[in-house]
Amino acid sequence: QKEVEQDPGPLSVPEGAIVSLNCTYSNSAFQYFMWYRQYSRKGPELLMYTYSSGNKEDGRFTAQVDKSSKYISLFIRDSQPSDSATYLCAIGSGSEKLVFGKGTKLTVNP
Amino acid sequence: EAGVTQFPSHSVIEKGQTVTLRCDPISGHDNLYWYRRVMGKEIKFLLHFVKESKQDESGMPNNRFLAERTGGTYSTLKVQPAELEDSGVYFCASSYRQGAFGETQYFGPGTRLLVL
Numbered sequence: 001q002k003e004v005e006q007d008p009g010p011l012s013v014p015e016g017a018i019v020s021l022n023c024t025y026s027n028s029a030f031q032y033f034m035w036y037r038q039y040s041r042k043g044p045e046l047l048m049y050t051y052s053s054g055n056k057e058d059g060r061f062t063a064q065v066d067k068s069s070k071y072i073s074l075f076i077r078d079s080q081p082s083d084s085a086t087y088l089c090a091i092g093s094g095s096e097k098l099v100f101g102k103g104t105k106l107t108v109n110p
Numbered sequence: 111e112a113g114v115t116q117f118p119s120h121s122v123i124e125k126g127q128t129v130t131l132r133c134d135p136i137s138g139h140d141n142l143y144w145y146r147r148v149m150g151k152e153i154k155f156l157l158h159f160v161k162e163s164k165q166d167e168s169g170m171p172n173n174r175f176l177a178e179r180t181g182g183t184y185s186t187l188k189v190q191p192a193e194l195e196d197s198g199v200y201f202c203a204s205s206y207r208q209g210a211f212g213e214t215q216y217f218g219p220g221t222r223l224l225v226l
Contacts, residue, residue, distance in 0.1 A: 002152075004152070006152075025192070036217075042219055043201055043203075043217035043218050043219045043220055044153070044201070044217045045217070046214055046215075046216070049214065075196075079130070085208070088153065095167065096141065096143075096158055096165070096166070096205070096213070096215075097143070097155035097158060097166060097168075098155065098215060099147075099155070100153040100154070101152060101153045102152045103152070103153075
C-alpha cells in the first residue's frame, strides 16, 4: 500500500466552480500536511500547511484534515483559470522528508 | 530574495555517461533536500543535508548516485554511469532551520534529465 494516495485526475471544471482535491494516507505517524501547487515546467510551490485535524482557510483555499480517517482535502472556491495547475499533497513526520501524492492536474476553463 | 536555483534546466545524455546536477539553496538555509520525479510516479525523497552533512540518504536509489554539499552551500548530485531508469525531474528544496518541526521546504524549478 502506498503511503499517500491521490487521484491524478485530470480534473476539468468551469470558471467559478468549487474544486475538491483529496488524498488519503496510511501512516498515522504523519504529523503535518501540505498542499503544493505546481505550474507547468516549474517547481512545487507551497499553498497550504496544517498540523492538526480541522479546517484552515486562506482566501479562496481551505485545507481540511481528518486524522481519524487519514484523509486530507483542499477546496478551491470560485476557481479561476489561473488556478490551472497540478496540486500535490505532501505529508511529513518527525523526519524532515516529505512524502508526496502523485498530484492532480486541474484545468479551470474560462 | 533569490529562490532555490538549479542547473542545468535540462540535460540529455546517453546511457553510461555521467551527469552532474547543481542546486543553490536559498541563502542562509541549513537544510537542503533532493527529490526526484520519474514519469508517471510521485515525487520521491532522495536525501537531506544539514549544512555539509548528510542527515538522511535513505532515498538514494543505488551507489551510482553521489551527492555532495561543499561548505554547506550549494550541492551537486552526480549520476555515474547513468541508466535509462534515471530519467526524470530532479528537484532540490531548502529550508531554514534544522530540527524545526515541519519547516517549510522551498523547491527549485527542477532539472529534467533524459537518458537515451
